[in-house]
Amino acid sequence: MIxxxxxxxxxxxxxxERLPAAPTPIAAAVTLRHSLQLRHVDAGSCNxxxxxxxxxxxxxxxxxxxxxxxxxxxxxxxxxxxxGPVTHNMASPLxxxxxxxxxxxxxxxxxxCARDCGVFAGAYAVAGAVADVVPVDLEIPxxxxxxxxxxxxxxxxxxx
Amino acid sequence: xxxxxxxxxxxxxxLVVLGGPLLLGLMRTxxxxxxxxxxxxxxxxxxxxxxxxxxQRTRPxxxxxxxxxxxxxxxxxxxxxxxxxxxxxxxxxLSASTDFIAVIFVLLVxxxxxxxxxxxxxxxxxxxxxxxxxxxxxxxxxALLVAVLALSLPLHSTNLIAIVAEGSAHASVLVxxxxxLALGSFVVVILAESGRLPVDNPSxxxxxxxxYEALILEYSGxxxxxxxxxxxxxxxxxxxxxxxxxxxxxxxxxAGALAILLxxxxxxxxxxxxxxxxxxxxxxxxxxxxxxxxxxxxxxxILALLGVVTGAVMR
Numbered sequence: 001m002i003x004x005x006x007x008x009x010x011x012x013x014x015x016x017e018r019l020p021a022a023p024t025p026i027a028a029a030v031t032l033r034h035s036l037q038l039r040h041v042d043a044g045s046c047n048x049x050x051x052x053x054x055x056x057x058x059x060x061x062x063x064x065x066x067x068x069x070x071x072x073x074x075x076x077x078x079x080x081x082x083x084g085p086v087t088h089n090m091a092s093p094l095x096x097x098x099x100x101x102x103x104x105x106x107x108x109x110x111x112x113c114a115r116d117c118g119v120f121a122g123a124y125a126v127a128g129a130v131a132d133v134v135p136v137d138l139e140i141p142x143x144x145x146x147x148x149x150x151x152x153x154x155x156x157x158x159x160x
Numbered sequence: 161x162x163x164x165x166x167x168x169x170x171x172x173x174x175l176v177v178l179g180g181p182l183l184l185g186l187m188r189t190x191x192x193x194x195x196x197x198x199x200x201x202x203x204x205x206x207x208x209x210x211x212x213x214x215x216q217r218t219r220p221x222x223x224x225x226x227x228x229x230x231x232x233x234x235x236x237x238x239x240x241x242x243x244x245x246x247x248x249x250x251x252x253x254l255s256a257s258t259d260f261i262a263v264i265f266v267l268l269v270x271x272x273x274x275x276x277x278x279x280x281x282x283x284x285x286x287x288x289x290x291x292x293x294x295x296x297x298x299x300x301x302x303a304l305l306v307a308v309l310a311l312s313l314p315l316h317s318t319n320l321i322a323i324v325a326e327g328s329a330h331a332s333v334l335v336x337x338x339x340x341l342a343l344g345s346f347v348v349v350i351l352a353e354s355g356r357l358p359v360d361n362p363s364x365x366x367x368x369x370x371x372y373e374a375l376i377l378e379y380s381g382x383x384x385x386x387x388x389x390x391x392x393x394x395x396x397x398x399x400x401x402x403x404x405x406x407x408x409x410x411x412x413x414x415a416g417a418l419a420i421l422l423x424x425x426x427x428x429x430x431x432x433x434x435x436x437x438x439x440x441x442x443x444x445x446x447x448x449x450x451x452x453x454x455x456x457x458x459x460x461x462i463l464a465l466l467g468v469v470t471g472a473v474m475r
Contacts, residue, residue, distance in 0.1 A: 014193075014196050014197070014198065015196045015197075016196070016197055016198055031211070031214065032211055033207050033210050033211040034207050035204065035207040035208045035210075035211045037208070059195055059196045059197045062192075062197040062198055062199070064192065064197065064199055064200050065192075065197065065198040065199055065200060065201075067200060067201075067204060067207065069200075070365055071365060072364075072365040072366075072367055072370070072373060072377060073377040073378070075218055075377065075378055075379060075380040075384070076377075076379075076380065076384060078211070078215075100218070101380075102215045102216035102217070102218050102380040102381045103215070103216040104215070104216075
């Protein structure tokens, strides 16, 4: 009762928008049990995608309500959220972060740069796309992707 | 120790194991709502634990047996206290010898084992977290022990059950200045021991500001599930002890089934209220700088000391 009172009091000040119907979950969603811990790795991003990730976890999009959370350690993570083209300097840290994760482990390539190097394709510092270094399970297109698209992609993991 | 007291102990253990993660989830949900978000459902910590239990267990290179043992010690010590402490009932097993100081030190074994495991990982953040956690622990213990002394003055006994029973029988004890000052110190101690704001931000992912989170950075899978469960059990136990020292109403005074059911409901409600109150406090406060923490904890110590002095003077 206290919760519902508190809920009705705070709902008026709520800024997050209602969620549309959940998209089709991916096959691995069964093992995640509606809970998704993400470890974010910036492999050479321009920080445009990082601003959108910050938006996704802000009150407006509120990814925590679907069971997703950013964590501080790859040991705690279910999925690696990689942004940017993989630079030569970040290729080995990215791979080591991936290997530090407990299995089953997933990789999300977020943004056009992570998918195919985007505008940085062929640049001298770029080693390749994320898929050239670690196996990618899901790609989120966009430069940068809209927070709505990121949220929709994460909902395919948490099935909520 | 007879069958009835064993059953009450098992009931309390089940309450703490099931309720601990829910308390954590409740506090996160309340915080989210106050921030204008929907937040995760209250059952989210249980979903996390269920998922983690089925994941791979990883171990840092060159770690010893301490690393895998620490989560077990954490849960085992919390479970021991959950069985013995007066949470839902005044008739748990071994009630004649449940010493308050012993309860505190059993809980302390859990936190020290986690700090040792963090050192055992050999990582920079583990060592930093262990150093910070034990520094805070060393400042918390004196305040806690002096607060126990203040609470034990009226009875000349540090038996935890007797202290709660006295408050339950004579409400005048609960509003005594010595009791209130000791509980004021308890508030500071509980916030520090359970890693809540303003001592530590439980939802941070910035490694440099972490205290308790830094201890568990290397745990994964079932080990992390145990750590999450153990820490939420400890949170529930601290809150349960506190609410029963503030307002022991509803606690079962004999081993009847109905009385214990009422006791369980009463303590669950009171702990939930305490959780909501702490969540309200947390959204309105900022984390203290690490070097300001000794001032806060010294304040807690002074409150407890004043409790002892007033208790001794007013006798």
